[in-house]
Amino acid sequence: MIRKIALAALAATAVFQVTVFIQYGTLWGGALASYQELLLVFVFLLATFWVHAPIARLFGADRLTGPPAPVKALVEGLCVVLVSLVFWLVFFTWPQHYLVPTAETSPQALRLSLAVSAVLSLFFYYFVEREHVRKNLEQEVVRVAQLQKETFQAQLEALKNQVDPHFLFNSLNVLGSLIHLDADRAVQFLGQLADVYRALLDSGAHPLVPLRTEMALVRAYASLMETRFGAALRVEWDVDQAWEQALVPPTTVQMLLENAIKHNGSTTRKPLRIKVSAADGLLVVENNRQPRTDVMPSTHLGLQNIQRRYHHLTDRPVEIVPTPEFFVVRLPLLTAPAA
Known part of the structure; x- marks a missing residue:
């Protein structure tokens, strides 16, 4: 004016x-x-x-x-x-x-x-x-080109982490053990591993995906991790179907689960608990904090990538709330842009 x-x-x-x-x-x-x-x-x-x-x-x-x-x-x-x-x-x-x-x-x-x-x-x-x-x-x-770049970087980082030698070595070890102990669970584990890769590849180059698509990836990844860690990892879900049409940048929730597992220790007596919930236009991912004895170096690139992508998409910020007991991230749930 x-x-x-x-x-x-x-x-x-x-x-x-x-x-x-x-x-x-x-x-x-x-x-x-x-x-x-x-x-x-x-x-x-x-x-x-x-x-x-x-x-x-x-x-x-x-x-x-x-x-x-x-x-x-x-x-x-x-x-x-x-x-x-x-x-x-x-x-x-x-x-x-x-x-x-x-x-x-x-x-x-x-x-x-x-x-x-x-x-x-x-x-x-x-x-x-x-x-x-x-x-x-x-x-x-x-702005769109930058967002496209951020999305590609996130997908590449997520896929790179999944094919990381340690991840692949541990997954194959788990699979090898299950083949001898429980053939049915071994087949299930192999299917979960395939689902993770398929979901990552299917997310494509879109800057936004429906929450139901992202949750398919996240549930496959969480199931894979629960099979690997057993009772030492518990993932809780509280996402109503009413939110499934909302949009999120692809792989963001999966990256948050991966981040929680990477930086927290867990045992059967003190399991790592991750809760994914949706309310009031926000998708909330929180976990109890149990710092690992073998501290993993953190570059914070995952969180920064998520924040940058949201910055290109909306004025609503990504809320990151660390406390001594919990680590909470709140992601805005977006709606499709008007045609």
Whole structure:
């Protein structure tokens, strides 16, 4: 708003000074009536700038996909000219007719003022408002590209962690033990391992996925970890089906579970408990804190990646609440953008 007022004031002053110079050969208007005209020009331009913004959004958002590009451009220009005609009547013709009824204005002067108003409107629309919209679109493209990069990084990091030699070695050890002890559980474990990889690959390159898709990955991963750690790991779920259509960045919840397992110790007597719940538009992942005796180095890249991706998607922040007893992360549940 302040930008539009300042621009309207500068433009009105420039137009007024040019008009005075053309008429009187000087930059000094002199008469009070001249400065009343300056005020009218300022109000005219301010109202014009105000209306130009929704016109630019309408024609610049690819909403009018039916007409060909030349027809669309012609209609866009006509809209700008029609707006200038209405404002010319409101701010110039009617005030002069009703406030100064004795003033005589030649038809030539009226036509000239109308033409100048239309040219001014078109000039400021195409060189000010459309340029502003173009820059906003460029920023949006950069934002989407950055979000795409963050998503790819998260997927790569998650997949890399799953094929990490330690993870794969431990999983194969568990699988080898189960083959001798319980063939059915070995088959189940192998299926869970395949589900994790499949879910990771199926998440694709989308910046957002439905919560039900993310939960399929998380449940497969949690089941795999519970088979591996046995009674030393317990994962609780409290996610109502009503939240399944909400959206989250892919692999975020899986990364939080992985982070909890990586940085906390667990035994059958003191199991690591992770709870995943949804309420009030938030997905909450919390675990009891049991620092490992063999401290794992932490780069915090996982949490930073999640925060950056949410920063690109919404103004709602990711809440990270560490306490001596618990580590809690609250993720905003998003809705699909309007078409």
